Amino acid sequence: MENFKPNVALFIPCYVDQFYPKVGIATLELLEKLGCKVSFPAGQTCCGQPLANAGYERDTIGTTRHFVAIFKNFDYVVAPSGSCVLHVKEHSPRVPSLEKEQKELHDKVFELTEFITDILKVERLEGRFQHRVGYHASCHGQRGLRLASSSELNQIPFNKARKLLGNLEGLDWVELDRTDECCGFGGTFAVTEEALSIRMGRDRLEDHLQHQVEIITGGDMSCIMHLEGIATREGQKIKFMHIAEILNQAIT
Amino acid sequence: MSHPENATEFLKDQAKAKWHDETLWFVRDKRDRISKTIPEWEQLRDLASQIKDNVLVNLASYLEDFERNALQNGIKIHWAADAEEHNQHVLRILQEKNCKAIVKSKSILTEECHLNPYLEKEGIEVVDTDLGERIVQFLNQPPSHIVLPAIHLKKGEISDLFHEKLQTEKGNDDPYYLTQAARIHLREKFLGAKVAITGVNFGIAETGEFVVCTNEGNADMGVHLADVHIACMGIEKILPRRKDLGVFLRLLARSATGQPITNYNSHFRSPSPGKEIHIVLVDNGRTAQLAREKFKNSLKCIRCGACMNTCPIYRRSGGFSYGSTVPGPIGSILSPGLDMKKHSTLPFASTLCGSCSDVCPVKINIHEQLYEWRQEITKTHGEFGKGLSMKLANGIFKSPLAYKISGNLMRAALRALPDSMIYHPLNTWGKSRNLPETPTETFQQWYQKNRP
Numbered sequence: 177m178e179n180f181k182p183n184v185a186l187f188i189p190c191y192v193d194q195f196y197p198k199v200g201i202a203t204l205e206l207l208e209k210l211g212c213k214v215s216f217p218a219g220q221t222c223c224g225q226p227l228a229n230a231g232y233e234r235d236t237i238g239t240t241r242h243f244v245a246i247f248k249n250f251d252y253v254v255a256p257s258g259s260c261v262l263h264v265k266e267h268s269p270r271v272p273s274l275e276k277e278q279k280e281l282h283d284k285v286f287e288l289t290e291f292i293t294d295i296l297k298v299e300r301l302e303g304r305f306q307h308r309v310g311y312h313a314s315c316h317g318q319r320g321l322r323l324a325s326s327s328e329l330n331q332i333p334f335n336k337a338r339k340l341l342g343n344l345e346g347l348d349w350v351e352l353d354r355t356d357e358c359c360g361f362g363g364t365f366a367v368t369e370e371a372l373s374i375r376m377g378r379d380r381l382e383d384h385l386q387h388q389v390e391i392i393t394g395g396d397m398s399c400i401m402h403l404e405g406i407a408t409r410e411g412q413k414i415k416f417m418h419i420a421e422i423l424n425q426a427i428t
Numbered sequence: 429m430s431h432p433e434n435a436t437e438f439l440k441d442q443a444k445a446k447w448h449d450e451t452l453w454f455v456r457d458k459r460d461r462i463s464k465t466i467p468e469w470e471q472l473r474d475l476a477s478q479i480k481d482n483v484l485v486n487l488a489s490y491l492e493d494f495e496r497n498a499l500q501n502g503i504k505i506h507w508a509a510d511a512e513e514h515n516q517h518v519l520r521i522l523q524e525k526n527c528k529a530i531v532k533s534k535s536i537l538t539e540e541c542h543l544n545p546y547l548e549k550e551g552i553e554v555v556d557t558d559l560g561e562r563i564v565q566f567l568n569q570p571p572s573h574i575v576l577p578a579i580h581l582k583k584g585e586i587s588d589l590f591h592e593k594l595q596t597e598k599g600n601d602d603p604y605y606l607t608q609a610a611r612i613h614l615r616e617k618f619l620g621a622k623v624a625i626t627g628v629n630f631g632i633a634e635t636g637e638f639v640v641c642t643n644e645g646n647a648d649m650g651v652h653l654a655d656v657h658i659a660c661m662g663i664e665k666i667l668p669r670r671k672d673l674g675v676f677l678r679l680l681a682r683s684a685t686g687q688p689i690t691n692y693n694s695h696f697r698s699p700s701p702g703k704e705i706h707i708v709l710v711d712n713g714r715t716a717q718l719a720r721e722k723f724k725n726s727l728k729c730i731r732c733g734a735c736m737n738t739c740p741i742y743r744r745s746g747g748f749s750y751g752s753t754v755p756g757p758i759g760s761i762l763s764p765g766l767d768m769k770k771h772s773t774l775p776f777a778s779t780l781c782g783s784c785s786d787v788c789p790v791k792i793n794i795h796e797q798l799y800e801w802r803q804e805i806t807k808t809h810g811e812f813g814k815g816l817s818m819k820l821a822n823g824i825f826k827s828p829l830a831y832k833i834s835g836n837l838m839r840a841a842l843r844a845l846p847d848s849m850i851y852h853p854l855n856t857w858g859k860s861r862n863l864p865e866t867p868t869e870t871f872q873q874w875y876q877k878n879r880p
Contacts (some may be wrong), residue, residue, distance in 0.1 A: 188872075189870050190831070190835070192840070192871065193835070193870050193871045194835050194870055195864045195865050195866070195867065196864070196867075196871075197869060197870055197871035197873075197874050198867075200871035200874070201871065201874060204875075216871075216872075216875045216879070218529045218827035218828070218872075220828070220872070221831040222831070228799075229780065229799070229802070229806060230802065230806070231776075231802035231803050231804075231806030232803075232806055233803050234803070242828075253769045261430065263750060263872070266877075267874070279544055281536055293664060306725065314779075315779065315780070315781035315782055315783075316782075318781060319781065319782035319783065319785070319786055322748075325565060326783075326786050327460060328738065328783060328786035328787045329470065329786055330463055330464050330466070330467075330469040330470050331470065331605075334593065354453070356783075357740055358740045358781035358783070359777050360740065360779060362778070362779025362781075363777065363779075364776075364856060365776070365778070365779050367856040367857055368432060368436060368776060369431070369432050369776070370434040370436075371435055371439045372432075372439065372741060372744055372745060374860045374861065375445065375744050375858075376440055376740055377861075379449070379744075381578030390499055393511075395818075400863065404862075404864065405857075405862045405863065405864070406860065406861050406863040408863045409861055410551075419817075425468075425830070
């Protein structure tokens, strides 16, 4: 780590920019503490995922071209979101005449926890966080980016978020009954299949509540926005933090 | 009705919806546990997927091999381009045998072809002999799951049904008692049927034999008592070699129900003296699907139902919410190929969580195909408003200034508007969920101020 000071661009998803600036700030500060030179390239908008998942990938070429132009000149692009990273890597449409830049860019876009464990090669984080924490695995991070072993697969268990959180002094990692079931956010699914989305969210919340979780964390604010929205409406006392917020707070 | 409407209806009975979710989760959990006792599980899935790749590339020649070998074994072969031809073949055979009552073991293909109503219209009694299928047949319902046809019913409902249909004791819902009643009832039907219909799980090209898997032995009972066996088979059910079964039979039962092996895996190779075996080979949209590059490997499906058991949507909306013969994730990528307009909401009945693809024993990339079907469906069946707002959004997201203005307006509006307007009934998000508290500045604004 001594001589390795990568030039990292922060990729802040649009809804994080608009609704959760504190998550952007925590990501920035955390990466700096871990020795990165971090900048936030101006003019970021949205990666285009809401459109693509709704069936309009073909209408995101302009958005994608803009994304490539903003980020292509950095060593790494890091986002506090598995979902947006997966979209950029797998579902952003090929932009004619930019294929080479796009391919190179996709190889250097990372979700925050995988960047810390796989690129910065952080083995353990020293810090303190005295809470009972439940981890919500976002599906796009979980099964899309393979940030953790999948409960469906016969593989050696691993979990990149747990690797980072697990060593924090005082942090009580809670084992859930269903470790990686979807929360029902699903982008436009949250409104087109409202009844199902709410039912799935309530079921996820219940799993955390039954295990006396104090703080639900995760790598995607979209899932958390959905779960927190239901919890707040129903008057639940449970708290929500993005994993970047916990790590940034814990290692000061 | 669309999937969202059906799902909303299903979820109204909250206790039953929860029970349905937990019942199917139990099956998925059993599958997880048994699959983890096989160290080479993931290699088996790879192998199965590769064997099926080979089958799909060489389907025509394998089908010819299969036909030639089956004919040599004394089996009669009938080709059907669609459901109508399939049903006509079956009816013709029954008429030739002057048969008025048949027994049928589980076959999703005959459901797909709507064989039962077709034969019943011709005055033929069709009795489904799988217990779950017999139950839904009594109710005049289709199966709600391809492996567990009556999984939407609780034992009390079955007790009431059997009291009415089989004169069992009122209120007795002991599963053993009810099963015995069904056994006695079905025994008579077995003894009276001259023709038995079965599905086919695997057809072996090199030998011309086929394999039928059941847990209840009902296919065998039907076939051995009847003079004529009609096996209805989708053309994608081919495996090249008998030894390939060593891969597929291990995967099928574990994926379907978490059993180490299906109770009866019966091989049919040639008719006994004086008896007949017919195979009806059915296309019904399969070659069209094979021609669709992005969707062709949906034809690898071995109908284990694991994607249904794992799907958080299926578990909470039930099989009928899909309105298609094969429900759940795999149905949602097969059905649009048959009728895109009718099934246009199905690929959207998913959060693209990917669990279906991870349980699939033949590694069909189900959730990726759901995504791809969305891209196809919006080309022809996109609602105008949705398309327009999406184009508008692309206009916003490719322009930083437009994004900033609209974002600021939105946040300002959210801060200023009273809750009664934000949580207006037209705001679907807010019906049962709050919106996040609106911060005073965006990250971009914070950054410009603090990191100039």
